[in-house]
Amino acid sequence: MILRKLYFLFKIINNPKKDEVRLKELQNRKLRKMIRHAYNNVPYYHELFDKSGLKPKDIRTAEDLGRIPITEKEDLISMGDLMLSQKIKINRCRTRFTSGSTGNPHKIVFDRVADDYGHATDLRSLFQNGYKFNKRLLEVTHPRHISNPTIMQRLGLHRTKLVSIFDSPEEIIRQIIEYKPHFLKAYPSVLRMLADKASGKVFGLEKIFTTSELLSGADRNRIVNRLGADVIDLYGSVEFPRIAWECEKHEGYHIDIDSVIVEVIRDGKTVHEGTGDIVVTGLYNKAMPLIRYRIGDIGMISGKERCSCGRSFPLLHSIRGRCNDRIILPSGREVDPIALYSAESLFGIKSFRIIQEKPDFFKVEVVKGNKSMAEIRQSFNKSIRKAAGKDKVRIAIRAVKHIKSDRSGKFRCIISMINKRSTKKEARK
Numbered sequence: 001m002i003l004r005k006l007y008f009l010f011k012i013i014n015n016p017k018k019d020e021v022r023l024k025e026l027q028n029r030k031l032r033k034m035i036r037h038a039y040n041n042v043p044y045y046h047e048l049f050d051k052s053g054l055k056p057k058d059i060r061t062a063e064d065l066g067r068i069p070i071t072e073k074e075d076l077i078s079m080g081d082l083m084l085s086q087k088i089k090i091n092r093c094r095t096r097f098t099s100g101s102t103g104n105p106h107k108i109v110f111d112r113v114a115d116d117y118g119h120a121t122d123l124r125s126l127f128q129n130g131y132k133f134n135k136r137l138l139e140v141t142h143p144r145h146i147s148n149p150t151i152m153q154r155l156g157l158h159r160t161k162l163v164s165i166f167d168s169p170e171e172i173i174r175q176i177i178e179y180k181p182h183f184l185k186a187y188p189s190v191l192r193m194l195a196d197k198a199s200g201k202v203f204g205l206e207k208i209f210t211t212s213e214l215l216s217g218a219d220r221n222r223i224v225n226r227l228g229a230d231v232i233d234l235y236g237s238v239e240f241p242r243i244a245w246e247c248e249k250h251e252g253y254h255i256d257i258d259s260v261i262v263e264v265i266r267d268g269k270t271v272h273e274g275t276g277d278i279v280v281t282g283l284y285n286k287a288m289p290l291i292r293y294r295i296g297d298i299g300m301i302s303g304k305e306r307c308s309c310g311r312s313f314p315l316l317h318s319i320r321g322r323c324n325d326r327i328i329l330p331s332g333r334e335v336d337p338i339a340l341y342s343a344e345s346l347f348g349i350k351s352f353r354i355i356q357e358k359p360d361f362f363k364v365e366v367v368k369g370n371k372s373m374a375e376i377r378q379s380f381n382k383s384i385r386k387a388a389g390k391d392k393v394r395i396a397i398r399a400v401k402h403i404k405s406d407r408s409g410k411f412r413c414i415i416s417m418i419n420k421r422s423t424k425k426e427a428r429k
């Protein structure tokens with residue numbers, strides 16, 4: 001509902017600048033409400049709490065969350081409708097599917113209110129970076145979003161032109177020149193292609209928003225230089241449309257603490273410095289609450305929580321291994337996907353993909369740049385063997401003309417073909 005969406009946007013738009021203590025109070029209030037709702041209405045969480053000897057009153061603040069076991073993507077698949085609130089009318093909800101390019105896609109159900117709120121959080125991250133309704137935005141996106149524009153877009157309130165990610169870079173550039181957007185939003189892999197074809201063209205963009213894929217420092221520089229505007233990276237997922245976003249200072253990602261709780265977990269414990277799995281608790285979707293949900297990305301928290309921009313939303317330092325699969329070695333040890341390649345291995349190539357075909361077998365596909373195959377082999381061999389440590393692995397590296405995106409059009413540079421559950425079981429043996 002368009003009015004509700006605007007109401008939410010109006011209500012939350014200035015939260016990033018509000019007093020931190022008040023924001024924490026708001027977050028904890030929303031958390032308590034969500035925990036009570038999930039325990040009383042969602043069979044999966046009712047059982048999970050009972051099994052863990054927990055009652056809703058035990059979870060008062062974000063600091064208490066550690067007592068609740070983590071929910072995995074596999075739980076969503078195996079539990080099915082037991083993840084849904086028994087109070088909702090499913091035919092009044094909106095269902096979205098995660099891309100699940102190598103595993104099973106799974107459904108995420110939003111009640112209408114949550115759907116509008118989620119969209120408002122997405123819009124807020126743009127507004128925090130200079131976007132306004134009277135500015136033009138060109139978004140390169142999956143064709144399904146083009147056939148299904150939102151009411152706001154149809155009414156011209158959210159001036160957006162949607163272009164298919166499957167169009168050629170030349171065609172996308174033609175549309176940018178014709179539409180003259182103030183803002184451009186696309187996956188880094190699409191922008192990388194545009195940057196390669198854009199030399200000498202002036203687009204007059206104010207800012208470029210990137211989403212959904214890992215944005216490397218090298219890509220960011222190339223996009224900024226060739227397309228001529230600052231890049232603002234946004235972090236979200238199908239489950240949580242917006243989780244965190246960059247501001248003009250680029251000191252990290254401001255976490256939407258009025259909508260989600262983000263934890264970085266390593267060896268089962270929340271860390272306040274270093275890398276770990278990103279675990280998210282949603283504070284607004286009553287149809288399908290997700291509490292301590294391991295989203296599948298790896299994040300880094302630096303201990304520096306404040307940004308010099310003055311906004312009080314705390315910082316997640318960086319997102320690493322985003323949308324990549326988890327890599328579990330034959331010994332059961334998990335490695336940070338980003339450790340499989342180094343800055344050195346990325347230099348002098350155009351693109352790459354690492355596929356873990358068997359626990360001990362990695363296939364690397366590389367689109368060559370100006371570096372020789374011998375040098376490319378050497379650098380990938382070095383980084384993968386270093387990451388594998390004591391695990392013995394085989395590596396096959398070959399040059400390819402181009403690397404295809406997955407079905408959703410996203411480009412993922414690290415893929416594991418191994419069924420994660422069986423690997424975990426093997427690891428426990």
Ligand SMILES: [Zn+2]
Binds near residue numbers: 246307309310
């Ligand atoms: Zn900032």
